[in-house]
Amino acid sequence: MSTIKINNVSEMAATLIPSEIIRLNNEINQKKKLGKRIYNLTIGDFDPRFFPIPKELENEIINAYQEGHTNYPPAHGVAELRNTLSAFLESNLNLKYNSEEILISGGSRPLIYALFRTLLDPGDSVIYALPSWNNNHYCHLTSAKKIEIETSALKNFMPTAADLVNYIPEASLLALCSPQNPTGTVFEKKVLSEICKLVLEENNRRKGIKKPLYIMYDQMYWQLCFGETKHHHPLEVCPELKQYVIYIDGLSKAYAGTGVRVGWSFGPAEVIAKMRAILSHVGAWAPKAEQIATSRFLNDVNAVNKYMNFIKPEIENRLISLYNGILSLKLKSYPIDAIPPQAAIYLTARFPWVNKKTKEGKLLKNQHDVTSYLLDDCEIAIVPFYAFGASADSDWYRISVGTLDKNDISTILSNIKKGIDNFE
Secondary structure, eight states: OOOOOOOSSOHHHHTOOOOHHHHHHHHHHHHHHTTOOOEEOOSSOOOTTTSOOOHHHHHHHHHHHHTTOOSOOOTTOOHHHHHHHHHHHHHHHOOOOOGGGEEEESSHHHHHHHHHHHHOOTTOEEEEEESOSSHHHHHHHHTOEEEEEEOOGGGTTOOOHHHHTTTGGGEEEEEEESSOTTTOOOOOHHHHHHHHHHHHHHHHHHTTTSOOOEEEEEOTTTTOBOTTOOOOOHHHHOGGGGGGEEEEEESTTTTSOTTTOOEEEEOOHHHHHHHHHHHHHHTOOOOHHHHHHHHHHHTOHHHHHHHHHHHHHHHHHHHHHHHHHHHHHHHTTOSOEEOOOOBTTEEEEEOOOTTOBBTTSOBOOSHHHHHHHHHHTSOEEOEEGGGGTOOTTOOEEEEEOTTOOGGGHHHHHHHHHHHHHTBO
């Protein structure tokens, strides 16, 4: 007699894939409880000991609470902040959006969810490049169809028009991210321009026939570009796309305010209005005091510039130090590699150690074994690209430096060297 398995929860909830990063961190915490020293470079967060939020922002948060701003904020965000952002975007990115085209939320995640819900019907297709941060989960939550394009180190893990062209006609949303999480790489202007031209041409074909193809442009790290790296965005290279682009941005990364929870989205007024309606039912508002404080801080140009002059060199120094250390090992014929850092808080590094055998006789049979070896023997925790949807045999990893003590860099590099030296 056959039995039918019945879920106690929805199919969506029952089949939701847990976060690989959370799984890794649970394993790390267990090892720490046993007294193991682990250098945890997995999470895209900041250690406040090294990266406190701007003092001016902190003071304005305190002031806003003391002024009694503890009630509900407006559903689309306080007018003061939306007006500030309108001016900030025009001044810094030459983007012209009025306050009704800007939506505030408790970080970027609710905005991305609301955008997926607003634009997609079940079965609609979403294109995104792999490795990718969380697009697979948002597709699952909204019953969208995934069109995943795996990228390569040869293109700095950024998609091109040639990668996308065959899938554009069937898609409802193109999810782009630059600077990219997890890779810390950015779109070249020409590459982004060619992609935007594809979208514009597709929408010209669709007029009056089917709903448009929209671009979600996640630029959370745009203020953290280093050296000669420049940030480019869709309306810079193709202003005609304005009615089809929704930007995702916020306070979390450039100002180390991951726990402050102030994010913003801007785009076509009719799309933003529907996103606002969805979030009003979810209640995913940023706290009112934090919104007011963010507005006051962003209006203080000297305070913003002072913080940028602090945080960017601190992040870049960590990325460059790790990169130079890895490059030094590579030049000595050690099996390791890295992409020169461009932006964000991430270094992309390669550990091609599958089929390596240790002097104790342990064989690293697959990339999962490599990840475990890095954790157990090298005492460093980093995130494999397969956790971001890349193929299981990808030997590339994300190294996050927001929680990295500069004094630990030499030890981390030494541990990697010792790990390689222990191969037969």
